[in-house]
Amino acid sequence: MNTFFMELTSEDGGEFSNFCRMSSSDFELLLQKIGPMIEKQQTRLRMPIPAKIRLALTLRYLATGDSYKSLHYLFKVSTPAISQIIPEVCQAINSVLKDQIKLPQSPAEWLSIEAGFRRKFPRCVGAIDGKHIVIKCPPHSGSQYYNYKHTYSIILMALVDSEYRFIFADIGGQGRISDGGIFQTCLLMQKINTGTINLPPDAPLPGREIDVPYVFLCDGAFAIHKHIMKPFPGDHHFNTMERTFNNKLSSSRIIVENVFGILTTVFRIFKKPIEIDRENVPTITMTCILLHNFLINSRTSSNIYAPKELLIP
Template structure:
């Protein structure tokens, strides 16, 4: 059995060995050759905003719109809102990246889903800086555009939506269309199958409610992809307000020429459960001209609005079509920024 002196000697030996290893590691550490790469220093004169975006602003509004997915007026208006939240102070080591450059690189990322390396060579901003910029600008967009996505607060506002659904989509008493969309992400570390969905991909879920004019009135992003759309809905604040009758939904009233009261409803697909204020098509096949088949046609026509909304958003902001190489938390912020920008435009 080892004595106390032997244990003490062994402890000193281990400590000395660790110290030598740490000194050797510091000596072998490669010194940085540059504080900043030479081509990155030319951002102010040769970057995308200095050379391309400003040139498109002067020459062709259509190409500018295609580059950042909005008009010059909208870009300037959004910049005036976001700039106070993302502006940085110059230091003795380097100049801060201006807000217009930060907004331009973020909008280009949302529009294309390009890698940070691609954006680095185009905008002459380092990959690490781009990663921080995109997250910071997306959070600022969600903050300054917070009023763009909101549920109606009064019965009159709900009635306006129902009237538009009846006039445009031939479905009376409809307050909105609900559906979910999977946004692919890279598998998070040590997450197992938590984010693994039925499509055999890793994803988070964007659940949204749209009015008759393709505007999103409610959005919930970030739930694990393994959960069904119905399960995602039941875990939202919207569903809790629906259950507790705090949405100020108008009371049931009869349809024209009828006497039985009919509730105001939200239309969904087969993935959701049937509720008093949530309706879905009748399952199975039905005879031609039967009232079930007519109802399914009208309900699917109204529900198609939210499908169109997802198509519009993903066509404009193609980052939603690609696998995001981001953590679920950062991917949630990016997806929310796309939703708010959709309504803003």
């Protein structure tokens, strides 16, 4: 149906991976998983759009943020059909890749995450931050989604590990609410407050006797808590204990900002306001997060998606 895309799959030189943001083998693997969920039956009146084109169209939309009209010219698919295909394919991807993001369930799983941070910040089990997902102004919403950056947005609250993977994501908070305010009501904080997050028990650092808790690193917008570590407020003189601590915390916490940077650079839909109904934005955002983990973990796509030499060790 789409000669351009069929020719693209047969070319060498990286054109396909740049177009779909993944290797051809991972594209085929993903297509195999979601194909039965998105393919349509042929009728006497029409030939269905192949599942391969549906997936490629959706990946291109996420990779560029192009309008439906631009995608229509590229894929020769009508804009009404595109408006149905993209949410449907995103829901299918979310269904088959849902295990790509998983909050640890046991102390042993948390300890494996802590091992990645141990050299820089012992007892750290993840870095937390919020990101504004810019959207068009929802109708009749007033200032609910209007943020301090003078745009309309929903909030992505995320926890990442030292391997640049998402291990928790909460999407949909109103843009007018601060990161700290969003975090206080999300599932992760509820688990921390109720003691159901199953962190390892407090233990002394090597060569010390005082028990130290396992903590999540965040910036100054968050409230301090036994398991939430933030920088000392204010400016501090060079070589002071507070300045050294803040530097260590920031150099470890910055990984979550780097993850957001990779996500935005590859999935350029986040570079400008997302021109779809607000109700569909969390689904599309979660699709990009799951694809991020899928590609980071992939043997054939990880170096395409996020080259190792560009990642901070």
